Amino acid sequence: MIENRTNICDITPDIIRLAKLSEQSDIIESELFTKYEVKRGLRDLNGKGVLAGLTHISDVRATEIVNGVAVPAHGKLFYRGYNVEDLVNGFTRDNRFGFEEVAYLLLFGELPDKKELETFTELLSSYRSLPTSFVRDIIMKAPSKDMMNTLARSVLTLYSYDDRADDTSLPNVLRQCLQLISLFPLLSIYGYQTYSHYHDNNSLYIHQPVAQLSMAENILHILRPDNKYTPLEAKILDIALILHMEHGGGNNSTFTTHVVTSSLTDTYSVMAAAIGSLKGPRHGGANIKVVKMFEEMKEQIKDWTDEEAVADYLKKLLNKEAFDHAGLIYGVGHAVYSKSDPRAVIFKSFVEKLSEEKGLHKEFELYSLVEKLAPQVIAEQRQIYKGVSVNVDFYSGFVYSMLGLPMELYTPIFAIARIVGWSAHRLEELANNGKIIRPAYKPIGEDRTYVDLDER
Numbered sequence: 001m002i003e004n005r006t007n008i009c010d011i012t013p014d015i016i017r018l019a020k021l022s023e024q025s026d027i028i029e030s031e032l033f034t035k036y037e038v039k040r041g042l043r044d045l046n047g048k049g050v051l052a053g054l055t056h057i058s059d060v061r062a063t064e065i066v067n068g069v070a071v072p073a074h075g076k077l078f079y080r081g082y083n084v085e086d087l088v089n090g091f092t093r094d095n096r097f098g099f100e101e102v103a104y105l106l107l108f109g110e111l112p113d114k115k116e117l118e119t120f121t122e123l124l125s126s127y128r129s130l131p132t133s134f135v136r137d138i139i140m141k142a143p144s145k146d147m148m149n150t151l152a153r154s155v156l157t158l159y160s161y162d163d164r165a166d167d168t169s170l171p172n173v174l175r176q177c178l179q180l181i182s183l184f185p186l187l188s189i190y191g192y193q194t195y196s197h198y199h200d201n202n203s204l205y206i207h208q209p210v211a212q213l214s215m216a217e218n219i220l221h222i223l224r225p226d227n228k229y230t231p232l233e234a235k236i237l238d239i240a241l242i243l244h245m246e247h248g249g250g251n252n253s254t255f256t257t258h259v260v261t262s263s264l265t266d267t268y269s270v271m272a273a274a275i276g277s278l279k280g281p282r283h284g285g286a287n288i289k290v291v292k293m294f295e296e297m298k299e300q301i302k303d304w305t306d307e308e309a310v311a312d313y314l315k316k317l318l319n320k321e322a323f324d325h326a327g328l329i330y331g332v333g334h335a336v337y338s339k340s341d342p343r344a345v346i347f348k349s350f351v352e353k354l355s356e357e358k359g360l361h362k363e364f365e366l367y368s369l370v371e372k373l374a375p376q377v378i379a380e381q382r383q384i385y386k387g388v389s390v391n392v393d394f395y396s397g398f399v400y401s402m403l404g405l406p407m408e409l410y411t412p413i414f415a416i417a418r419i420v421g422w423s424a425h426r427l428e429e430l431a432n433n434g435k436i437i438r439p440a441y442k443p444i445g446e447d448r449t450y451v452d453l454d455e456r
Helices: 013-026 030-035 084-093 099-108 114-126 134-139 147-161 170-200 215-223 231-243 252-261 267-279 286-300 307-318 342-357 361-381 392-402 407-431
Strands: 058-066 069-079
Touching: 069 084, 069 099, 069 342, 084 099, 084 231, 084 342, 099 114, 099 170, 099 215, 099 231, 099 407, 114 170, 134 147, 134 170, 147 170, 147 267, 147 407, 170 215, 170 267, 170 407, 215 231, 215 407, 231 342, 231 392, 231 407, 252 267, 252 407, 267 407, 286 307, 286 361, 286 392, 286 407, 307 361, 342 361, 342 392, 361 392, 392 407
Parallel strands: none
Antiparallel strands: 058 069
16 A cells, blocks of 8 residues: 655655665666677767767867877867867957857857857847746746756746747747847846745845846856956856857767757757756766865865875775765766866866966865876776866866856856757757657567466
């Protein structure tokens, strides 16, 4: 008999028993994946992703060919054939923001001229407005403690406000994508302000965006009670958004975008699915883990310049004796990159400038020391098939903390950037009119004979 429950969220003994039964029936022995040559997680034994599609949009490179053999190399990231490092150097050299320019490139395949950029920027600005009473009736009702949940719920609700929600023609999907790109900051920040007000008793701020401001400037303007920010803060947030904007078709959330788009469902459902993927701690939440790890590290180590003490703490992390006892040094290592993550390399010089402005250079030096020591410690403690280096999450959390962003918005900031890439990949999937993505799973269960209920 199922027990009476007073709280629908209670995990009763019946649920525990049934969960164990489910687990016993679902576990698949690891050796079967090798026996049937199944690429678990769509990766081979060396961690290399299985080719599942083709894309023009971006390229992640971590090897180079030497004497006909692929060998690890310093990572490079290309957007539509342009090295991201060159893109960043270009707009920073001209002392301007790059989000809108790089978004144009990813969506349309070419860098805009001045007129095209101006028109595109104005178009994004024109879409930066929520439906009447949306904040009151949707965002402020049942505020969630998780802003990615709030973001997904808000995106799905926008479907009801769109008279052409199910139209998957390219012009209409582009219109929907541009609107969502413009609205993601509002949905995320207003969701946070609402939660902060109702759960933490903080003042409620609902600031309107300013048409003349860039995406990065508007995020800081909307979020901060006094609307103020320094030029360096806005520029570094702009760079962070660009570095998180796109990373090939194989990352989990972008692959989700392709899979769900291939069913010809609506844009809102596709983006909500991508948000759900990014919400997972294995994908979008790593920078939060990095920040929390460093918070404990700073408490445990008296002298942050003591290499031996820092190395000992890193060993404790790997041996599950520190922080969350997961055996991981967060922010170090990547599924593709080995020698270096180009996003982390680009980011580092700007991070140092911000740390100096904020009076946090000692913290930056600790991050740099961990960046130096972690690969050495991992090589000593673990058998690895390729080199390891810090990834973009290693520094992004530190940047967000210096910018005063609440931790609840770290992953939504990732989504605010990555929706540009998701949009480009959705449009690419639709343009090629491909088949529905339907991979195969090999059944390994045995045939069984039905037994009547009274005889079981």
